[in-house]
Amino acid sequence: MVSTGGDVALMRRRPAVDDLSDEALLNGLAVGEAGMDVAFIRRFQRRVYGLAFNLVGDAALAEDVAQEAFLRAWRHAPVFDSRRGSVATWLLAITRNLAIDALRLRRAVPTDPESLVGLEDDAQGPDGAAVASDAATRLRRAIATLPPDQRRALVLAAFYGRTADEISTSEGIPLGTAKTRIRAGMQKLRLAMIDQGSGS
Amino acid sequence: MSGAGHLGRLSCAEVQDMAGEMGVGVLVGIERAAVLEHLEDCGSCRAVVEDMAELGDSLLLLGPEEEPPAGFESRLLQRAQEGGPAVARRRRRVAVSLAGLAVAALGATGLALGLAVSGGSGFQVVPASALHQVGGRKMAVAVLSDHGAAVGQAFLYSGSPSWLFMTVDSEVVHGPVTCEVETTSGATVVLGTFQVGGSYHAWGSTLAMAPDDIKTIRLVDATHRPVGSAAF
Numbered sequence: 001m002v003s004t005g006g007d008v009a010l011m012r013r014r015p016a017v018d019d020l021s022d023e024a025l026l027n028g029l030a031v032g033e034a035g036m037d038v039a040f041i042r043r044f045q046r047r048v049y050g051l052a053f054n055l056v057g058d059a060a061l062a063e064d065v066a067q068e069a070f071l072r073a074w075r076h077a078p079v080f081d082s083r084r085g086s087v088a089t090w091l092l093a094i095t096r097n098l099a100i101d102a103l104r105l106r107r108a109v110p111t112d113p114e115s116l117v118g119l120e121d122d123a124q125g126p127d128g129a130a131v132a133s134d135a136a137t138r139l140r141r142a143i144a145t146l147p148p149d150q151r152r153a154l155v156l157a158a159f160y161g162r163t164a165d166e167i168s169t170s171e172g173i174p175l176g177t178a179k180t181r182i183r184a185g186m187q188k189l190r191l192a193m194i195d196q197g198s199g200s
Numbered sequence: 201m202s203g204a205g206h207l208g209r210l211s212c213a214e215v216q217d218m219a220g221e222m223g224v225g226v227l228v229g230i231e232r233a234a235v236l237e238h239l240e241d242c243g244s245c246r247a248v249v250e251d252m253a254e255l256g257d258s259l260l261l262l263g264p265e266e267e268p269p270a271g272f273e274s275r276l277l278q279r280a281q282e283g284g285p286a287v288a289r290r291r292r293r294v295a296v297s298l299a300g301l302a303v304a305a306l307g308a309t310g311l312a313l314g315l316a317v318s319g320g321s322g323f324q325v326v327p328a329s330a331l332h333q334v335g336g337r338k339m340a341v342a343v344l345s346d347h348g349a350a351v352g353q354a355f356l357y358s359g360s361p362s363w364l365f366m367t368v369d370s371e372v373v374h375g376p377v378t379c380e381v382e383t384t385s386g387a388t389v390v391l392g393t394f395q396v397g398g399s400y401h402a403w404g405s406t407l408a409m410a411p412d413d414i415k416t417i418r419l420v421d422a423t424h425r426p427v428g429s430a431a432f
């Protein structure tokens with residue numbers, strides 16, 4: 001994506017906050033620096049709310065989950081350890097776990113879990129994709145090459161927190177098969193990401 | 201580590217086979233405990249599992265984005281303002297009373313529950329639940345477990361103040377954990393966050409609610425993943 005005049009104007013207006021890395025923003029939050037909370041919300045709200053909404057399927061519940069995720073992230077900001085992952089994945093992991101919590105009593109299997117990873121988006125073609133989304137694009141492509149049953153098991157595990165045991169029950173397959181689908185899916189993704197020159 | 205005992209020692213091949221499930225965070229109970237035990241002294245498996253965990257987490261970045269409903273930001277800031285000071289106050293109070301609590305707990309449990317606190321084989325030896333009379337105080341004990349594997353023990357004392365005390369097995373639970381209480385009326389109250397490290401880790405907190413109102417104690421990690429719970 002090419003940078004537009006609008007982007008430049010925005011950066012001039014709020015240079016300090018918009019230029020901060022995710023980690024620096026979280027640090028600012030942790031020490032109570034003014035304006036950091038708003039900047040943090042604006043940077044992540046679409047991803048946090050989007051994940052919550054797509055997992056729980058209800059706007060009011062999704063807002064509750066998303067807000068709780070932000071509040072927990074703020075509470076835990078002082079103990080965030082950047083060596084164990086990025087701020088974005090950490091925040092999204094909190095969101096997912098709260099959403100799973102909220103769904104605890106609903107046992108229904110999502111009808112189309114694979115849509116969560118947006119495989120259709122690839123049809124739009126690899127135009128001038130931004131560098132930042134490069135790893136995500138490669139990961140999306142790697143997932144698209146997985147056998148459908150492995151992909152489905154992987155999404156049920158990674159997004160819905162379903163264990164192999166739960167997938168075995170909901171899909172009506174042996175436990176060993178459920179385990180194999182998750183494990184093989186992850187192995188293939190890992191190899192694909194290494195092959196494409198991205199160990200991380 | 202008694203929890204992992206049922207699986208025995210895992211080989212590197214077995215651990216790396218399970219790494220995918222571990223990476224997406226769905227390996228639970230004794231299998232998870234056995235893998236963690238193996239990782240304690242196997243750097244190459246640890247590297248594989250860390251790699252898988254990073255990969256598992258990065259899957260979440262593929263999730264769809266959506267514009268939140270109008271007013272999301274202001275409602276969130278409002279909630280943060282209401283919750284913020286209360287949390288800070290609670291944390292301070294816990295901090296100053298912690299040392300005293302730990303001493304008191306070790307004293308009280310030392311009489312009836314020496315085995316549990318001093319480590320060794322066992323969490324299972326202590327009968328769960330039911331309020332008992334101990335030194336004029338009512339006390340309840342429950343095993344903290346994660347999908348069937350014992351990860352520690354929680355003790356509830358009713359008195360003034362009432363308080364909660366727990367031991368957590370640091371071979372199974374690592375890093376900062378937050379203790380939450382679910383009350384019989386369905387409310388969730390955050391008691392505090394503490395760091396699990398060393399051997400058996402002990403932690404305590406005073407309670408603002410009556411121990412009888414406590415239904416479940418839950419420990420969650422920094423991503424709010426449940427790592428242990430105890431029902432009273």
Ligand SMILES: [Zn+2]
Nearest residue numbers: 212215242245
């Ligand atoms: Zn090994």
